Every structure is written in structure tokens, then in C-alpha cells.
Amino acid sequence: MAYEELLSVEIHNVNELIDFVKENSLKKFHVATNSMTFYRGQSNYDWHLEPAVYRNEKFQNESIYIKEFERLRPADFSYDNNFDKLVKMQHYGLPTRLLDITTNPLVALFFACQHNLDKDGAFYYFSTPTFWEDNWAVSFVTDYVFNPETCIQELVKRASERNRLPSVFLENDDAEKIIMHTLSVPAHAILPRLTNQRILQQSGGFLLFGMSITGIEVSKNLGTYGRKYIKLSKLDEGQEKLLCPVIKKIRIPAEYKKSIVEELDLLNINEGFLFPELEYQAKNIIRHV
Incomplete structure (x- = not known):
């Protein structure tokens, strides 16, 4: 596990970025057969890696945001795949636990x-x-997002009934441990289906954020006696370093931003290309005329 703020490294132009990518693309940091390299840009170096619903006390309203969006526009979210629903909600500005990469x-x-x-x-x-997105762990986490449940026994039952938990875990009586581990993985890096043009243009992927388990309570109530309930919260800032096996963070000094954007424009990396919606096409025309 490694996290590096490359304090001695800065990017001043596109060529320097390409040199960094060429150098690092030659390294294989782990043996996972499906390992990939992703990137993310943030316009303020001091910001943390944090999805919108984890900011400004929004986490407690996550299920309300989702249920209301579904209620107001049911036809737009009628397909079965909860991950695709979450991507579409993110696309239209709803705070979600997805972070674009x-x-x-x-x-x-x-x-x-x-x-x-x-x-x-x-x-x-x-x-x-x-x-x-069809990985069982990704399906389980997104299912939790749309149908929150804190009773561990109910979560195991849900996973079993919907064939999302591999049978080997059930047979070994490790289901509860696997469920809690899956919900508390800091983030899953996901390559989505190309369900909209923006994802295609931006070569998009997502980090699907997990949660922190802050406690477990055993019920003493008559109707639920003996059932275990987990307490979940958003990830804290200290877990940012655990999001991926390797994270490198490089500074881009403010005084070079404008010239870098101009260089990228020469390569057709601009709003007009990255945002295919008509409003951005209009802005791009005005900017270039």
C-alpha cells in the first residue's frame, strides 16, 4: 500500500505530463490480472478525494436524494442495474458516492x-x-445504496437470495465477515458501460466509495433480540490513502494552468470535446469564434 505526494515534482506543461505517464506506465505495482491505471484532476490541490455526497453533511441524506429522484422521474430510472442508475444520477448532478476518474x-x-x-x-x-459493474461486490454495495439496511443477518439473507454472495462464503460461515468487509472497502475502481456520450468522450471510470464501520450493536428488543446491527458512516479523511493500492499526487502550480489549458485545446481536449451536450457545444463555438 502506498500513497505519495510527489512534493518535488510539478507539472508545468503537457510534455511533462506525458513524460510522467510514460515513465510510470512501465511499472507494474501488483500482480492482479485486471489491474489498470486511472487518473483524476482536481483544480484545488488542497481538496481531498471525496465524492459529492460525502461533502457538507450530505451523507445522511443519500437515500433521500435517490428515492426522490426515482419518485419524480420513474421512467428515467426504470432499468434493473442499480449501478447504471447511480451513474445517470451522477451525470445529472445528484450528489452520489461515485467519484469520476x-x-x-x-x-x-x-x-x-x-x-x-x-x-x-x-x-x-x-x-x-x-x-x-456486474461484479458481485459492486452489485452488493450499489444495492445497499438504493436499499439501506443495517441488520447484518438481513444483509446476509439479501446477498444469498439474490445470488450475489459467492456460495463458498456461505458454506464456510464467513458471510457476515465478507458482508462487513465489502461495505467497508474504501473504494472499488470500476469501468462502466458506455451508457452515455460523456463517459465515452472522457474515457470515464468511477471510484465507488465504501463506508466506515463505527460499531456493532446486538439488539435486546423483544422482536429483534440477538440481531446484530452495524453503525456506518462515510469514510474519514485519514482513509484517503487507502482508496487504491497506489496513489500518486502531483502539484500543478496556478501560474501554469492557463497555458496548459491552451496546449490541451490544440489537442482538442476542451469543453466542446469532453461535454457533448448542446450547451457546451455553444460555449465552445463562442470561445473559438
């Missing part, structure tokens, strides 16, 4: 430089095992 380092560089021109930006490099 990309397999294209130039895209990450753009987002690190696009805004907050008076602040240093951050370029993140992740080397991590990668999952697809």
Missing part, C-alpha cells in the same frame, strides 16, 4: 487546470485492481 491522463490534466486559476491544481495517478 479517467483512463486518459490528458482529460485529468484538463480538469486539474480548467477552474480556480488562482489555486494550484492536483493530478492524481491510480494503479488499482479494476472491477466491472
Whole structure:
């Protein structure tokens, strides 16, 4: 496990970024057969790696946001896959536990430089095992997001009935441990289906954030006596270093942001390319005319 803030390394132009990517792409940090490299750009170096629903006390409202969005627009969220639903909600601005990442380092560089021109930006490099949305652990976490449940026995039953928990865990009586571990994995890196043009243009992926287990209570109530209930909270800042096996963070000084954006524009990495919606196409036309 490693997390590095490369304090002596800065990115001043596109060429320096490419040199960094070339150097690091030659390294294999772990033996997982599905390991991949992802990137993320943030326009303020001091920001943490944190999804929108984990900011500003929104976590307690996560299920309310989701239920209300589904209630108001049921036809837009009628498909079965909860992960696809969450991606669509994220796309339209709902705070979710997804954090955007990309397999294209130039895209990450753009987002690190696009805004907050008076602040240093951050370029993140992740080397991590990668999952697809039909992985049982990803399905289980997203199912929890849409149907929160704190009773451990009920979570095991849910996993068993929906064939999401591999039978070997059930047979070995390790189901409760596996369930708690799965919910508390800091993040799963996921390659999504290309369900919208924006994901395609941005070579998008996601970190699906987990939670911290802050305690377990055994019920003494008559109707639920002996049942175990877990207390869950959002990840704290100290767990940021555990999100992926390898994270590297590089500073982009504020004074270089404008020139980097201009260089990226020459490579057609700009709002017009990354955001295919008409409003961004209009903005891009005005900017270039």
C-alpha cells in the first residue's frame, strides 16, 4: 500500500505530463490480472478525494436524494442495474458516492487546470485492481445504496437470495465477515458501460466509495433480540490513502494552468470535446469564434 505526494515534482506543461505517464506506465505495482491505471484532476490541490455526497453533511441524506429522484422521474430510472442508475444520477448532478476518474491522463490534466486559476491544481495517478459493474461486490454495495439496511443477518439473507454472495462464503460461515468487509472497502475502481456520450468522450471510470464501520450493536428488543446491527458512516479523511493500492499526487502550480489549458485545446481536449451536450457545444463555438 502506498500513497505519495510527489512534493518535488510539478507539472508545468503537457510534455511533462506525458513524460510522467510514460515513465510510470512501465511499472507494474501488483500482480492482479485486471489491474489498470486511472487518473483524476482536481483544480484545488488542497481538496481531498471525496465524492459529492460525502461533502457538507450530505451523507445522511443519500437515500433521500435517490428515492426522490426515482419518485419524480420513474421512467428515467426504470432499468434493473442499480449501478447504471447511480451513474445517470451522477451525470445529472445528484450528489452520489461515485467519484469520476479517467483512463486518459490528458482529460485529468484538463480538469486539474480548467477552474480556480488562482489555486494550484492536483493530478492524481491510480494503479488499482479494476472491477466491472456486474461484479458481485459492486452489485452488493450499489444495492445497499438504493436499499439501506443495517441488520447484518438481513444483509446476509439479501446477498444469498439474490445470488450475489459467492456460495463458498456461505458454506464456510464467513458471510457476515465478507458482508462487513465489502461495505467497508474504501473504494472499488470500476469501468462502466458506455451508457452515455460523456463517459465515452472522457474515457470515464468511477471510484465507488465504501463506508466506515463505527460499531456493532446486538439488539435486546423483544422482536429483534440477538440481531446484530452495524453503525456506518462515510469514510474519514485519514482513509484517503487507502482508496487504491497506489496513489500518486502531483502539484500543478496556478501560474501554469492557463497555458496548459491552451496546449490541451490544440489537442482538442476542451469543453466542446469532453461535454457533448448542446450547451457546451455553444460555449465552445463562442470561445473559438
